[in-house]
Amino acid sequence: MGTDGRGRRRSDFSPPRTVRLRADDGTRRTAPTGDAHTAEGERLQKVLAHAGLGSRRACEVLIGQGRVTVDGAVVTEQGVRVDTARQVIHVDGRRLQLDAATVTLALNKPRKVVSAMSDPQGRRDLTEFVADSAERLYHVGRLDYETEGLLLLTNDGELAHRLTHPSFEMTKTYVCRFDCPGAFPRGLLKDLRDGVELEDGPAAADSARLIAHDGREAVVEVVLHEGRNRIVRRMFASQGHELTALVRTRIGPVQLGDLAPGATRPVVGRELGTLMAQVGL
Structure with missing residues (x-):
């Protein structure tokens, strides 16, 4: 005293x-x-x-x-x-999530799993990957049945809403694989960046770069902020290329990394703070 x-x-x-x-x-x-x-x-x-x-x-x-x-x-x-x-x-500028009851997880969704908590057709869904969680979690956005990779699960309703709202333009990164015998198609990357015509309007990648090409197949990384249904597959199909594999590797600052298919990890600390800051939280 x-x-x-x-x-x-x-x-x-x-x-x-x-x-x-x-x-x-x-x-x-x-x-x-x-x-x-x-x-x-x-x-x-x-x-x-x-x-x-x-x-x-x-x-x-x-x-x-x-x-x-x-x-x-x-x-x-x-x-x-x-x-x-x-x-x-x-x-x-990064918000600290200090509420212990709030949970956000990164999931590596395997292929042939629907992005839903139940499926009327009886296909595999997301419930098996959060069965051990005491919280009721919801998926943020979707990946189609054949696409694998990063999916976020959370019980933070405001975060989920903002992550899916188009006004925040959250970028997503995909690794795309397709058959490509012979030379890599000239102009494909530029066309993806400049924009291609789809049945529901034009779509353009924020960036597109070639990762690998061995004369038989090619691997391309695409970054975009749109979230229309199957947009990446449809963009490549519009240019005559059907994807044989598609993996989402990143959502904003959250990376898939070496997370195994079907595994989850908590999104916490600076990673979560940066994610929240990008959507104004």
Whole structure:
């Protein structure tokens, strides 16, 4: 215990009376501690450390550098306490998901599995891959029956809504394989980038590049932000190429990596924060 300037006793661990905040225009302002501080909450540096951002000392540095916001206000003073159940915290623009009840998983969907939690035709569906999850999870978007690769599952309704909303233009990366005897077709990659005509309107890849071609088959990587039904297969078919294999390898910042077919892994930490930031959360 110590005393303040008027001789009154105070705890050495009392939070500061004010928090320095940065306004949207980049200027700093000073606001009452109550703007960010919650007396019954956890110390901000402890929350950041538990979220995997480093030691408490390292997290104190993050705070001091003005890289942490609480409910949109930059906090630069140490000792602020926060309520993780109701306050929103960002670090370097990435939101921290601190609700333990919220789960987001990456699944490597195998071929011949429908992107649904049940199928009236009795085909394999997604329920077998989340049978051990205590939460009720929903798939974000779809992959067709023959396509494998990255699919996100979550119980965060707002995240799922934004990931599928076309206004956020979340990019998706696909590896496409097709028979290609002889020379690689001149102009195919340019045509995919410039746009091709489909029955429901034109479609263009954000990027398209050749990965491999051995004179028998070719492998092309395509990145696009549209999500129309079977759009990648239809784009190649419009140019006379039926895909023999299609794998989605990335959704925004989330990568498939070496995840085995049928396996899942949690999307957490910076990866989840970056994903949420890209859809404005």
